[in-house]
Amino acid sequence: MNIPYTRHTLDNGLDVLVHEDHGCPIVAVNLWYHVGSKNEVPGRTGFAHLFEHLMFEGSQHHDKGFFQPLQEAGALLNGSTNADRTNYWEVVPTNALELALWMESDRMGFLLPALTDAKFQNQREVVLNERRQNYENRPYGFASMAMMSALYPASHPYSWMTIGAADDIRAARLDDVRAFFQTYYRPGNASLALAGDVDTQVAIDLAAQYFGDLDAGEDPPAVQADAPAPPLAERRLLLEDRVELPRLYMAWHSPSLFAEDDAELDLVAEVLASGKTSRLFRSLVYEDRMATEIAASQNSRELGGYFQIVATAAPGRTLAELERAIGQALEALIEEGPVAREMERCQAQAEANFVYRLQTVGGFGGKSDQLNAYNIFLGDPGFFHRDLDRYRRVTPAAMQRAAREWLDRSRRVLLSVVPRGRTELALAGSEPVAVS
Amino acid sequence: MMRVDRDRRPPLGADPSLRFPEIRRGTLSNGLRVWTVEHAAVPLVSFLALLPVGASADPADRPGLAAMTSDMLDEGCGELDALELHDALARIGGHLDSEIGSDATILTLTSLARHANRASALVADMIIRPRLDAVDFQRVRELRLNRLIQLRDLAPALADRAFSRLLYRNHPYGHMPLGTEPSLQSVTLDEIGRFHRSMFTPSRMTVIAAGDASHDALAACVEAAFGDWRASSEAPAIDPALWPLPGVPADRLALLHRPGAAQSELRIGHVGLSRKTPDYHALLVLNTILGGQFVSRINMNLREDKGYTYGARTSFDFRRAPGPFVLTASVQSDATVDAIVESLGELDAIRGARPVTASELYAGRAALTRGYPRNFETAEQISRGAAQLALFDLPDDYFATFVPKVLSVDEAAVTRVAQQHIDPARLLTVIVGDRDKVAPAVHRLNLGIASELVPM
Numbered sequence: 001m002n003i004p005y006t007r008h009t010l011d012n013g014l015d016v017l018v019h020e021d022h023g024c025p026i027v028a029v030n031l032w033y034h035v036g037s038k039n040e041v042p043g044r045t046g047f048a049h050l051f052e053h054l055m056f057e058g059s060q061h062h063d064k065g066f067f068q069p070l071q072e073a074g075a076l077l078n079g080s081t082n083a084d085r086t087n088y089w090e091v092v093p094t095n096a097l098e099l100a101l102w103m104e105s106d107r108m109g110f111l112l113p114a115l116t117d118a119k120f121q122n123q124r125e126v127v128l129n130e131r132r133q134n135y136e137n138r139p140y141g142f143a144s145m146a147m148m149s150a151l152y153p154a155s156h157p158y159s160w161m162t163i164g165a166a167d168d169i170r171a172a173r174l175d176d177v178r179a180f181f182q183t184y185y186r187p188g189n190a191s192l193a194l195a196g197d198v199d200t201q202v203a204i205d206l207a208a209q210y211f212g213d214l215d216a217g218e219d220p221p222a223v224q225a226d227a228p229a230p231p232l233a234e235r236r237l238l239l240e241d242r243v244e245l246p247r248l249y250m251a252w253h254s255p256s257l258f259a260e261d262d263a264e265l266d267l268v269a270e271v272l273a274s275g276k277t278s279r280l281f282r283s284l285v286y287e288d289r290m291a292t293e294i295a296a297s298q299n300s301r302e303l304g305g306y307f308q309i310v311a312t313a314a315p316g317r318t319l320a321e322l323e324r325a326i327g328q329a330l331e332a333l334i335e336e337g338p339v340a341r342e343m344e345r346c347q348a349q350a351e352a353n354f355v356y357r358l359q360t361v362g363g364f365g366g367k368s369d370q371l372n373a374y375n376i377f378l379g380d381p382g383f384f385h386r387d388l389d390r391y392r393r394v395t396p397a398a399m400q401r402a403a404r405e406w407l408d409r410s411r412r413v414l415l416s417v418v419p420r421g422r423t424e425l426a427l428a429g430s431e432p433v434a435v436s
Numbered sequence: 437m438m439r440v441d442r443d444r445r446p447p448l449g450a451d452p453s454l455r456f457p458e459i460r461r462g463t464l465s466n467g468l469r470v471w472t473v474e475h476a477a478v479p480l481v482s483f484l485a486l487l488p489v490g491a492s493a494d495p496a497d498r499p500g501l502a503a504m505t506s507d508m509l510d511e512g513c514g515e516l517d518a519l520e521l522h523d524a525l526a527r528i529g530g531h532l533d534s535e536i537g538s539d540a541t542i543l544t545l546t547s548l549a550r551h552a553n554r555a556s557a558l559v560a561d562m563i564i565r566p567r568l569d570a571v572d573f574q575r576v577r578e579l580r581l582n583r584l585i586q587l588r589d590l591a592p593a594l595a596d597r598a599f600s601r602l603l604y605r606n607h608p609y610g611h612m613p614l615g616t617e618p619s620l621q622s623v624t625l626d627e628i629g630r631f632h633r634s635m636f637t638p639s640r641m642t643v644i645a646a647g648d649a650s651h652d653a654l655a656a657c658v659e660a661a662f663g664d665w666r667a668s669s670e671a672p673a674i675d676p677a678l679w680p681l682p683g684v685p686a687d688r689l690a691l692l693h694r695p696g697a698a699q700s701e702l703r704i705g706h707v708g709l710s711r712k713t714p715d716y717h718a719l720l721v722l723n724t725i726l727g728g729q730f731v732s733r734i735n736m737n738l739r740e741d742k743g744y745t746y747g748a749r750t751s752f753d754f755r756r757a758p759g760p761f762v763l764t765a766s767v768q769s770d771a772t773v774d775a776i777v778e779s780l781g782e783l784d785a786i787r788g789a790r791p792v793t794a795s796e797l798y799a800g801r802a803a804l805t806r807g808y809p810r811n812f813e814t815a816e817q818i819s820r821g822a823a824q825l826a827l828f829d830l831p832d833d834y835f836a837t838f839v840p841k842v843l844s845v846d847e848a849a850v851t852r853v854a855q856q857h858i859d860p861a862r863l864l865t866v867i868v869g870d871r872d873k874v875a876p877a878v879h880r881l882n883l884g885i886a887s888e889l890v891p892m
Binding site: 024025026060068073074075076091099122123124125132138210242245276292312315355359 | 439440442443445446448449450451452453454477478479480518519522523525526527528529530531546547548575578579582583585586588589590591696697698699701729730731736739740741743744745746766767768798799802803805806807808809810812813814815816
């Protein structure tokens with residue numbers, strides 16, 4: 001199992017990756033820039049994402065909205081920003097590949113001549129509304145902000161969310177946009193993947209034509225952040241929100257992306273809370289019915305990961321009960337490790353998930369997106385099968401060891417989110433946090 | 437290296453041709469329809485079981501019964517209890533998805549192709565032989581009640597529910613599939629058993645098998661799993677054409693107070709059309725231009741020009757009976773009334789004051805036709821497309837005629853369907869937001885006083 005590809009690096013440093021898949025007459029254009037909210041500084045949080053919005057507002061040779069020509073060519077398109085990277089993609093019918101490359105290359109090379117204060121002001125309002133819609137007006141919407149700022153010191157870029165603080169978004173200036181573009185939107189800081197119904201040589205030639213003459217510029221500065229130190233003692237926090245049922249968030253520092261123990265903890269999360277047969281679902285939701293929902297995840301990122309368990313209390317049940325039950329399940333896993341049946345099941349699911357990842361050429365998580373992820377984070381677009389090997393190699397003993405090493409109760413952060421005015425529903429000893 | 441002329445937008449050239457996947461249709465002796473599609477791209481198969489029975493089949497006093505019945509399907513079936521079933525699903529690399537809408541219940545299981553027989557058998561067990569054990573029933577009921585409680589804080593859910601209820605009232609589309617608290621409190625396991633026995637019958641069901649196997653192999657899997665199924669009793673077929681349509685709501689404007697809300701959640705619309713409308717393709721083009729994609733009038737106005745929202749859209753929800761036409765947006769609180777004024781303005785303008793232009797028509801049609809191939813990339817996408825044909829009794833050549841039909845829509849047709857099927861005088865506006873920020877400006881809408889809704 002693999003995503004076969006050809007890599008060609010242009011003189012200006014842009015990696016071009018091509019994968020042929022002739023099943024459907026479409027091509028995925030997928031462009032990653034190795035910049036995200038971890039490249040921001042305190043006081044200007046949310047900027048990488050705000051910048052992403054401006055990439056859709058026109059560039060020098062097409063100083064109109066980015067969507068119009070592509071949507072009328074039958075394209076599906078979008079972009080996203082996270083802590084570590086920003087991606088842009090189009091899935092186009094084969095006859096619109098050149099159009100998409102013309103447009104992507106124009107905004108990589110010639111965004112600033114078309115940038116105006118009016119566009120900037122408008123998109124700042126749009127982003128503030130995105131923040132209201134997805135965080136401020138959503139139940140439990142502030143919880144991840146509280147968790148991130150508790151897990152990392154304020155100087156560390158993972159201490160803020162990619163959406164950023166509302167005041168920082170308002171404080172952003174047009175000059176910041178210019179500087180950010182010139183620093184990070186460079187061919188050498190990007191990776192272009194083309195996947196689908198296209199001939200490899202044709203794709204490379206087209207990419208070279210459109211991107212080859214863009215200025216290489218200088219390498220962006222390295223991120224100013226050390227590997228974060230985990231909390232030295234357990235922290236308990238409390239957040240009041242417009243919610244009906246209390247919810248418990250429990251998180252630890254964990255290995256970074258592709259690091260040792262990353263796959264092990266991914267499978268620990270699977271054994272704990274994926275599907276009805278998982279340990280926590282079975283005990284908390286299925287048997288005891290103390291929780292209405294449960295989730296666990298290993299969130300691995302470049303500078304360090306976090307492992308998180310989230311559980312919502314059933315009416316009349318307490319977060320203390322949830323905390324105890326989760327703690328016991330973790331201890332049992334650490335003491336005894338997963339049983340053979342669990343191992344077989346989670347490895348079968350992991351293997352199947354890799355097959356599912358081969359279904360689409362484009363969009364978030366499609367084959368083009370995966371080639372870029374492996375290239376940007378590891379410099380190896382062909383890492384797919386070695387990635388799968390990471391999961392095949394996991395042993396029960398390794399999962400047990402990883403859980404013991406990383407999921408120590410003395411180094412966890414606990415957040416109780418409770419209905420407004422019901423602070424007594426929080427775990428004992430929780431200190432209120434202010435998030436907005 | 438050749439230098440490109442960046443001032444020249446690359447022309448598109450001819451559109452690629454698309455070969456539509458062949459759907460092979462068969463019927464088992466018990467009346468169950470079996471459709472198969474070969475799709476060898478990846479070693480996966482998917483089995484989609486479609487039952488044209490959805491939340492609209494709920495008895496009047498039991499909103500939520502159909503959804504709860506479908507929720508019980510994977511709580512143990514045949515020889516397996518719930519945990520054993522999910523263990524079995526995991527071992528074949530299964531992804532199970534169950535969804536219930538107003539018109540249909542759909543259960544889809546995708547698995548590794550080498551486990552096709554097992555996957556098909558598990559789908560049949562869930563559909564035909566759910567255990568419906570009391571302990572599972574209690575848990576599922578509790579979880580659904582808890583979900584209802586949590587929805588009280590979710591503005592989009594509140595808006596959707598208020599909008600359907602005010603628009604459709606006692607019509608079968610007037611409630612959410614999840615149902616209501618009193619109904620879920622009083623529903624019995626017996627009722628679920630009866631609903632399952634009378635509604636889940638082979639003659640109603642279509643199973644669509646698609647993936648990395650031959651037509652014959654896929655059909656054999658379905659036959660082996662579903663061939664022996666016999667209905668014990670059968671409720672009469674549901675005929676949505678017989679449902680009387682609700683009248684226009686008395687109130688034109690309704691507000692659900694959400695103190696301190698950062699945004700107002702808006703729904704503006706009225707009862708629309710059924711899937712059988714002869715204007716289907718013209719309405720798709722109209723909606724694409726009006727609010728169906730990023731560059732639509734509504735989104736460009738409310739988001740890209742005014743900055744009131746992260747996004748706004750419109751949709752015609754074509755169902756077996758006339759479904760809603762609705763504009764959806766979440767807007768910043770202090771711009772609520774301005775956003776409604778702009779929205780109502782756009783809904784009216786496209787009917788004549790600012791009819792679609794030639795370039796809008798070109799762009800709208802092209803977005804639909806050139807984007808069409810994307811719908812046929814994965815086995816599951818193809819199955820979902822085929823399920824639409826089965827649910828709405830669309831002709832076998834539906835996929836092949838889609839593009840020519842869309843291309844035959846002209847400006848006059850779009851304006852005509854806008855005039856005929858968007859009626860400003862009937863539009864209902866629902867706001868879920870902070871009364872104190874909205875009320876002072878509401879008089880500018882000339883829709884009367886906002887009737888205030890009671891929180892559920």
